[in-house]
Amino acid sequence: MAYFDYAATSPMHDAVIDAWTRAVHLRGNASATHRDGQKSRLMWEEGRDKIAASIGALPFDVTVTGSGTEAINLAIKGLFWGRNGxxxxxxxxxxxxxxxxxxxxxxxxxxxxxxxWLVEAEGAIVDFVRVDDTGTIDLKDLASKLSDDVALVTTLWTNNEVGTIQPVPEIVALAEAVTVPVHLDAVATLGYTPIDFARSGLAALSVSAHKIGGPVGVGALAMSRSWPIVPLIHGGSQQRLRSGSLDAAGVFAAGVAAERATADIAANAARLSALRDRLLTGIRATIPTAVVRGHHINRTPGNAHVTVPGLDSVSALFLLDEAGHAASAGSACQAGVQSPSHVLRAMGVADSEGPLRFTLGLENSEAEIDALLEVLPTIVARATH
Structure with a gap:
């Protein structure tokens, strides 16, 4: 089976599995004072330090969470409460x-x-900023909506469906001008685009380990100490912004994954871009009705997202799977839900356009791309009404 769904989850490298296996045999609670506990604590801290280094943050400014989703919730709800009480x-x-x-x-x-949830439970007001047909945020619209009654700005650094990279420095500069904190969801950014949290001007940034070949169940939030934030979870104070027993094995393995993913981003991005462009060139040549979505320049290197008029994406994905190719139509968190993509709707794409998303990793090869291109036109034709 050729795997083209790295944006959903990335396979764990042997080095990451070995790190997890080594750490999981430790028996001490990482908050205990005895020797076994301190061994676990050192492994947890080593993992946390490597995660912090991978995003350009100080270790003590990084809170390890149970997922990217938890990190995002902590950032958004915590900043909202910090700004409003x-x-x-x-x-x-x-x-x-x-x-x-x-x-x-x-x-x-x-x-x-x-x-x-904040709208329903806390009386928050959400103002949606426009995006264009590539999924890029409209900076003029953002500027017009910013004022001193804004609790925070939150957006994706890299869109998880279509791969568009947002103009982060411009977003931060506009928010800074009116003293509004910015949180970026960088789950689809880590390992593909360099991140320097300390120099970014961001208030908060969230990431997830399993998107870069780490274990499921580990996320992280980098949080600037310039902004007030309220924790979501209480009961132990193991971390500044999160209570709960420390997962030494998971965090140690996640640190190894983060270190590997960011060791040579430029070279890896060049290789993935070449594979992506090979795939997109082949799709354009063999499926004339296919439209490439996302920004054509400012996009993450491994993302190839297309739509085809009249395509039944679910049928196409089943046919691809039968032919030995794993792909998706969008976010894995919406997998199995047969509804139009809210991302494509925001970009102005008609519901009649069926999406296919191929996200690539370093284990993919030109031979796998070529094998996919051999079967894809026929599958698309069969699944198009």
């Missing part, structure tokens, strides 16, 4: 000083659902 700290019936959240309709559901 928690319900317990606010006077009953008092208006929120900064009720507005700026985001786009092309976000991952981890962000959109967290914001929806």
């Amino acid at each position: 928690t319900p317990a700290s606010r006077e009953a019936g008092a208006p929120l000083p900064r009720p507005r959240i700026l985001t786009t309709e092309a976000e991952h559901h981890a962000a959109l659902d967290a914001i929806h």
